[in-house]
Amino acid sequence: MKLKFPPLGILMKAVGLGAAIGIIGYLLFPVLNLSQEISRPLFALTLYVGAIFGIIAAGVELIPSPATASEAGRKTVFVGNLAFKANRDELRRLFEQYGTVHSVRIMTDRVTRRPRGFAFVEMDEKAIPAAIKGLDGKEFHGRNLRVNEGSDQRPPRGEG
Numbered sequence: 001m002k003l004k005f006p007p008l009g010i011l012m013k014a015v016g017l018g019a020a021i022g023i024i025g026y027l028l029f030p031v032l033n034l035s036q037e038i039s040r041p042l043f044a045l046t047l048y049v050g051a052i053f054g055i056i057a058a059g060v061e062l063i064p065s066p067a068t069a070s071e072a073g074r075k076t077v078f079v080g081n082l083a084f085k086a087n088r089d090e091l092r093r094l095f096e097q098y099g100t101v102h103s104v105r106i107m108t109d110r111v112t113r114r115p116r117g118f119a120f121v122e123m124d125e126k127a128i129p130a131a132i133k134g135l136d137g138k139e140f141h142g143r144n145l146r147v148n149e150g151s152d153q154r155p156p157r158g159e160g
């Protein structure tokens with residue numbers, strides 16, 4: 001399970017809320033006529049309960065979101081030798097013949113914003129072998145596509 005931690009500001013709100021609940025509990029102990037031996041453990045308990053409520057209120061995700069869970073069966077396909085006039089919709093339709101396509105990213109040059117001649121298509125893992133077999137070497141806009149399983153992780157800038 002992958003934990004997502006909130007930004008520092010939200011985390012500080014959670015800690016503040018926990019401390020506030022703990023202090024309120026500590027101030028209520030004399031009103032309830034509890035002895036010193038009982039009030040210390042109860043103070044600690046209210047701090048823990050306050051921290052839990054603070055974390056819940058701050059929105060820390062301890063359970064993976066449905067989007068993260070559904071991405072488990074997805075993989076990326078590299079599409080090379082792509083014609084510059086190809087667009088995302090055409091590429092999506094081409095790959096949808098083999099399975100569900102979740103995203104299409106045609107890479108562009110940062111400066112000129114023109115296509116660089118390759119793309120990444122994210123689709124269901126089960127459909128990838130058929131897509132590679134059916135589309136690798138196939139003519140698309142006058143060019144023979146190079147299709148293979150792409151890396152799901154982006155290399156650091158300056159490498160590759």
